[in-house]
Amino acid sequence: MERIPILQMGEFLLVTIQVDMHDQLALTLQEDLTERISSTSARGVLIDISALDMVDSFIGRMIASISGLSRILDAETMVVGMQPAVAITLVELGLTLPGVSTALNVERGMQVLRQRVSQK
Amino acid sequence: MATLQGSTLEAIQHSQAQLREEWTASLETNGATRNIKEQVLAQETQEFLQLLVDGLRAGGGSHLAGSEWEALRRFLEKLSASRAQLGHDSHQAAFFIFALKGPLFGLLQAHYSSEPARLAEQLWLVSELLDGMGMHTIRAFQKTREEVIRRQQEELLELSTPVVKLWDGVLALPLIGTLDSQRSQTVMESLLQRIVDTGSEIAIIDITGVPTVDTLVAQHLLKTVTAIRLMGADCIISGVRPQIAQTIVHLGLDLGSLTTKASLADALKLALARLGCDISKQG
Numbered sequence: 321m322e323r324i325p326i327l328q329m330g331e332f333l334l335v336t337i338q339v340d341m342h343d344q345l346a347l348t349l350q351e352d353l354t355e356r357i358s359s360t361s362a363r364g365v366l367i368d369i370s371a372l373d374m375v376d377s378f379i380g381r382m383i384a385s386i387s388g389l390s391r392i393l394d395a396e397t398m399v400v401g402m403q404p405a406v407a408i409t410l411v412e413l414g415l416t417l418p419g420v421s422t423a424l425n426v427e428r429g430m431q432v433l434r435q436r437v438s439q440k
Numbered sequence: 441m442a443t444l445q446g447s448t449l450e451a452i453q454h455s456q457a458q459l460r461e462e463w464t465a466s467l468e469t470n471g472a473t474r475n476i477k478e479q480v481l482a483q484e485t486q487e488f489l490q491l492l493v494d495g496l497r498a499g500g501g502s503h504l505a506g507s508e509w510e511a512l513r514r515f516l517e518k519l520s521a522s523r524a525q526l527g528h529d530s531h532q533a534a535f536f537i538f539a540l541k542g543p544l545f546g547l548l549q550a551h552y553s554s555e556p557a558r559l560a561e562q563l564w565l566v567s568e569l570l571d572g573m574g575m576h577t578i579r580a581f582q583k584t585r586e587e588v589i590r591r592q593q594e595e596l597l598e599l600s601t602p603v604v605k606l607w608d609g610v611l612a613l614p615l616i617g618t619l620d621s622q623r624s625q626t627v628m629e630s631l632l633q634r635i636v637d638t639g640s641e642i643a644i645i646d647i648t649g650v651p652t653v654d655t656l657v658a659q660h661l662l663k664t665v666t667a668i669r670l671m672g673a674d675c676i677i678s679g680v681r682p683q684i685a686q687t688i689v690h691l692g693l694d695l696g697s698l699t700t701k702a703s704l705a706d707a708l709k710l711a712l713a714r715l716g717c718d719i720s721k722q723g
Contacts, residue, residue: 400672404632407667422672424639429672 326356332433333395336368336428346382353386355403357393363440364433365390368426370401371426380415385386387420396436397421400429448562449496451551456493460485462543470535475526483518484536491515504572513576520581522587530718533581537574541567557696601627603634611640611709612704616649624660628667635673642711643668648679660695665698674714675699680706 324345327334333356335349353434367386372379387397400423410417423429463485467473470595473481478608481501485682491512500506510680514536523533552559617623632644645664650657661677668675671723676700688695701707712719 368691392534398668401673404636404667404671407632407670408628409662411667416666417670418671422636422670424641424672428641 322407323352327391328356328360328362331361331437332362332430333360333362333365333369333412335365336371337351338371341372341379342370343360343378343407344377350382350389354389354393355389357395362395363437364396365399366426366433368399368401368424368429369373369406370403375401375406375409377413380410380413380417384415384417384420385418396433398429398433399425400424400426447551448548448566449493451497451547452489453493455547456489459540459543459547460489462546463538463540466539466542467536470539471532474528474532483581487515488512488519499627504569504576512573516573516577517580520577521584523582524584524721529580530578534574534578537577541570544570597626601630603631605638605640606644606708607712607715607717609638609640609715610642610644611635611638612644612646612708614646614649614704617629618652619650619657619658619660621656624657624664628664629661631664632667632671635650635668635671640673642674642676644704644707644711644715646679646707647677647684648681648704650684653684653687655691655693658688658691658695662695676701676707676710678702678704 322339322345324335324337324339327336333353335353336389337349339345353365365386367383369383383399387399390397399417402422409423421432423432455570460482464473464481467481495509495512504513519536520533523536544566548559548562548566552562552645561678600617601615604612604614611631611634615625615627619627631645634640635643645661647661649651652660665675665677677700680702699710701710709719
């Protein structure tokens, strides 16, 4: 079964979504990520969705729920590199992802993540 | 039902040259040949008469909708498109057809001089056919013009949404004119694309030139701002005039998640502060 790799970088976890997301893949990612956060006691999660050019309401909700559950496990979540078309679709679907932090690219996202974690 | 007689067709075929001469003269006296080269006109009249004869020979009736008139219809569409591009009005385009009536009726009158009943019948049918062609020309002409208008509208839409770079990492979008759904969509798309292209972190939307802000406009603004936030950039709305601020409050619109500033200068100052830039006067 295909999985989305979760890379560990120090106290952060890096997830880059390079393939088309389908519902099962999203659910697997959610499970894997929670496992990894608790096993590595990561302080931050960075999800790069710059290669994702299509979303539906399910994937949108999944992004929101990943962010929510990482917060419960005390890890900051950053969604980076969202494409314009994806952003417009999510807004049109009414999914404004209120609790999710965003950044333009991985570099900026990592910078903000480091700042936030060091502030804690 | 009365049909176009074979002898009518023959008459037209025989005196094609004379018809064309009279027709061209009639077109010229009425100014329907403005800006058209003599050669082109000659070619057009010849092609039209040829198609008319072909259509009649194929058994085309007085109704232009029949399949026999397919080629002629296409010719008329092309003709009116070229007239629209030359800047002629619909009257001049349709006159290309109507100017043929005089010479053609004269021809039929001479041909059927001994049979008045037949003459009336044939005249009626030819007249109906020509009227149909005229109407078709006008309709095609209008379609071309509408096409031109639509294209210009689109160009205007593109032109009216320039995204300018104010500073490294700061984009500005001065909005001018009413913000409707279609326009806000274009605005949103071009702004988001520019944010990705330039990697800018702050976008300023200046609404000084927007005459009124109602619930719909506010909703469009909110959507744009949310999309910008989702991409990881920040958005500041500037140029909120006092009357607009009053309207927004009176309408009870919730712009809670928006950063608003009174002027573009204030917004730029805030953007620079967020980027960590410090500006001070020398000396």
